[in-house]
Amino acid sequence: MMFFTGCTKHGREGRAGSVCLGSPCVCAGHNASRDVVTLVKSILFHRRNPLHFHFITDTVAHRILSTLFQSWMVPSVQVSFYDADELKSEVSWIPNKHYSGIYGLMKLTLTKALPSNLSKVIVLDTDITFATDIAELWGIFQKFTDKQVIGLVENQSDWYLGNLWKNHKPWPALGRGFNTGVILLYLERLRRLRWEQMWRLTAERELMSMLSTSLADQDIFNAFIKQNPVLVHQLPCFWNVQLSDHTRSEQCYTEVSDLKVIHWNSPKKLRVKNKHVEFFRNLYLTFLEYDGNLLRRELFGCPSQATPESIRLQTSLEDLDEDDQCYDFRRERITVHRVHLYFLQYEYTPTEDDVTLVAQLSMDRLQMLEAICKHWEGPISLALYMSDAEAQQFLRYAQASEVLKNRKNVGYHVVYKEGQFYPVNLVRNVALRNANTPYVFLADVDFLPMYGLYDYLRAVVQLDMAHTKKALVVPAFETLRYRLSFPKSKAELLSMLDMGTLYTFRYHVWTKGHAPTNYAKWRTATTPYKVEWESDFEPYVVVRRDCPEYDQRFVGFGWNKVSHIMELDAQEYDLMVLPNAFMIHMPHAPSFDISKFRSSPSYRNCLGTLKDEFHQDLSRKYGSSALKYLTAQRNI
Template sequence: MLPRGRRRALGAATLLLLVVVVVGFFLFGRDPECERRELGRRDGLQAAATLDGDPYGSRNRSTSNLQPLLPPKCELLHVAIVCAGHNSSREVITLVKSVLFYRKNPLHLHLVTDAVARSILETHFRTWMVPAVAIRFYDAEELKAGPLISWIPNKHYSGLYGLMKLVLPSILPLSLARVVVLDTDVTFSSDIAELWALFAHFSDKQVIGLVENQSDWYLGNLWKNHKPWPALGRGFNTGVILLRLDRLRQSGWEQMWKLMAKRELLTLQATSLADQDVFNAVIKEHPELVHPLPCVWNVQLSDHTLAERCYLEAADLKVSGDGRMGDCCSLPILNPCCSSGTQVIHWNSPKKLRVKNKHAEFFRNLHLTFLGYDGKLLRRELFGCPSQLPPEAEQLQQAMAQLDEAEPCFEFRQQQLTVHRVHITFLPHRPPPPRPHDVTLVAQLSMDRLQMLEALCRHWPGPMSLALYLTDAEAQQFLHFVGTSPVLSARKDVAYHVVYREGPLYPVNQLRNVALAQALTSYVFLSDIDFLPAYSLYDYLRASIEQLELSSLKQKVALVVPAFETLHYRFSFPNSKAELLTLLDAGSLHTFRYHEWPQGHAPTDYARWREAQAPYRVQWAADYEPYVVVPRDCPRYDPRFVGFGWNKVAHIIELDAQEYELLVLPEAFSIHLPHAPSLDISRFRSSPTYRDCLQAFKEEFHQDLSRRYGAAALKYLTALQPSQSRA
């Protein structure tokens, strides 16, 4: 959540932007074409969306002069979405961003998800903390296994998930009378309340609002022997649906669509377009059920002539002679004249993002705008409506309000309280099969460390859980980076978790906790992204855990992986401990930070490690911060340590306080690679205030230890010495 100062600054910037747009608008005058479009929008001229030859044109024209009656400002609008898998969950977030950008009403999202998407979206919306947005989940796995749709063969890539919109009247609450149903691959360019307002135009018998299909699929003339399901004319596209749930239930919808599907499956064997085929078959038999919607509410990007006419006539885009968008619509999100055109863009198959026509680039740019749009800006409250923040968000807001902006450590305390939006398993992830001694490498990074990922994947063949601190725009760059890397794209056992950037300081321990919480193996190797493990370390760690029988020991154990460093950017990595010792003796390698922070790793006892043939125990000492292998349920990192300093030290203290035994492994090693210093370490070195704040947090940490562990924590308090520590 944004603190008061940031909210005021953001509000002032937004107001200034609005003034610039309005002043420019009136200084340069309105384009008469824009004026006509705005008037058409205001008067609800939906006839612009009616296509020539549309068999439902009379129905569209019958409502074209009715002014849409928008719902009351604080009325709750309901939206249902079926979502399954990693990629679909990313699409949902982009769709929701576009809806939130324009919305002025509270929303209730009804999400039908599989286990993967539910885990991702639950975390995302809990950490997003958008006011006036309620979420309810429905179990898609149960629907897949149950009798409602599992009997329908479907050739569409969506599988059984593509049929689940058919059963929404059965699974949504009986108290819910109306719902907007959306595919995950749509992007809004106007307020969803305007779509909701079209419910008012339904006749007494109409229960389903749909836009005409803009391809020739249902005409049956795409290729020889092409036999689609029956449809009325061109049929309707189900990417955007208005459902009168109360009327559907009263009309016996479930029996109606099942009877129709069973009848058609006798000759057609399977659906080709999933729920859309069944909806169209029912409408062909019962055309009175459908209320045709203007095509602007579901512009299906395609190469077909009909869609082209929708772009030109319904969307009413101003296009120059060379096919580029005119000045009027160059900034569709800021320019009110453009809001009278396309309302919903539908990328209704994966290949449509690559489709080529003269309007595709405009639609693509609008879609990309929301892909990279900063999600934290959508946390704004709805003016004039009751504050509907989640309880944890209200508590956070109160805590933020109590901070003193004049306090020297204000930005630290602000960062400590910040809840970052988190998108777990951002990319498709295939967890390894369960093994009792398996180890996941856990680390965190930001955009400037992406180049280290490929080398890490070559050194560590096992599972990894990585937290990435990125902006929304950087997240899209990261997608491209992985997709174009043969090494990274081949690894499906690496789980990437995006933590969206907010605030001036790097939340290092919050990132570590995100990655640690998502590890799925029994043990974790707590590392940093700028370290490369020995090529053999993954196998060696699993063998050591098994040989030491750690899972059966009553004593909790942390296995120490000795850390080294090289100052050379070009460096031949050692294949064994013997090769490492040779490089160490030659001065090409050093024990980690021996020259500037020796106490951080001195207790590892490198002299003993050189000769060791078996694991040996070491004692905790002040400022010790080794890299360790521990059980997955180990203590979490203390999130108060942000930026640079003491973040790992505090974690090792916590392990020692919980009586973890520290065992150094004789054949294990990891090597730190050189890189440019981070912004936080530069600030630490140059700012006395920064160092003073770190010292204050160290003292607060020790006070908390004393409260939790009593007399046992005295040794940490007496060991605390003012120092310019690194962690």
């Protein structure tokens, strides 16, 4: 659920009817965080006032939503978080059969959970879609009488009438009862009424005969209202059009244009039956796939409070020279991309010798995921560069895949598209930062690891990797065949290499990228061997998770991995080639970025400029020892 609070233009909590708004929400887990985003989009699309979101979250949702809002950078939006674990004891004693579990009871705790200086809030379930400005709903507080403390819409099903089936015995309610998907709560008055004691007494009394709640907090709110009807303000039904089973929501409106809030309050969600369900579904899907970057617009007449991040960004933009031929490249480096961590459920507890495969991809590489999961049974951290609409396509793909839907140790992190370049190193860094194992295998998604590589690497990293700076090189090969009988051993791979079924990676077009691996030595090696850095070396490596991040000035095609290996060398990592490990690149159509690199002289010129600047920065950072990189580059 979500809450909204009034604010003055200075951001303080204000009286009912003030011109600015704010908002709070209860959210737990990965799936709920996705629902919250769709709700927030629908609110931001219509709003003309500042907002303050208050989220009661578990640890997972806190991490996801805090990262999302920090990277979203929507003007005139504040966000506060409260720990759900600290509130569980308030409601865990209540037996509850509702599918929302303990989180479905937490609306009862809001007078305690939220700051004492908040006098009013709007509380929303996450399965809500707004079709109007939430300021209209906030304005209803002005219609409360002096005694009213709760604003609710009547329940649109016969649940509380007790006639749905034989022996159906619901909790007590006033008439049809009220639905708690949308609530106006006058916190200040509730606290004066000693709400915490009152709802507890109500719950204890009813549980003696009912034994458990069926509809979570809604049962307790309704039992309380039955005893205290003067405290409720009935909202017009279009503020909570309920699409659950057994509802008569069509009776509460004449035209769909009259609707304000649509509530998908059924486990069936978009599959509910309603004569206007196509209209409702299309409205929901519009916000589901809506480009969230468009919601970063400034509000007219209500100046936003500048955050340190927005000030830094603005200063960086002003420092750029728009006449610079590489302006677009430099702008990309400081662009802040929205990031939605753990887009799907992730459950994994690492061990001391654990290794996460780290990679990034876009929509055109989606077909590689199932194969990688079959080759690598360990944890994976994937950053996906996608639009809002593509993220939903990915979600449908993953949920339909027998391979992917059964893997809970794959962390999917969506980096939303913006700008004209693929920010490949920024996307890599998102995947790297969110690996939760001591070691990481820095790979690309178009490579398949050898079978058993995960177990092999877990054994190898135990050999003093924890206390030394080592980058373990996994030799890279490639096939030009779309169908390959994947080698099951090094011996089989060498045979395929001799027959011309496989090649050393980029042998035909970019030999320098992997030549220092010394494939001739690898053929007979039985123990790891050290190789020296050479210009343009870009192997795939296993390192400690605390390794340097990728340099984000490199976007699109060119030098994105080369610069990273160079920095590892500058930090005196030993490059050690593993004798019994390999990975194979699978063929695919060339990326849009490599096509731009090949066809655009200005693109190649700017990449050269960025290389020079990177060398200079490396020299400043690591001193005279880094001069060898500049010398090597000039000798090419």
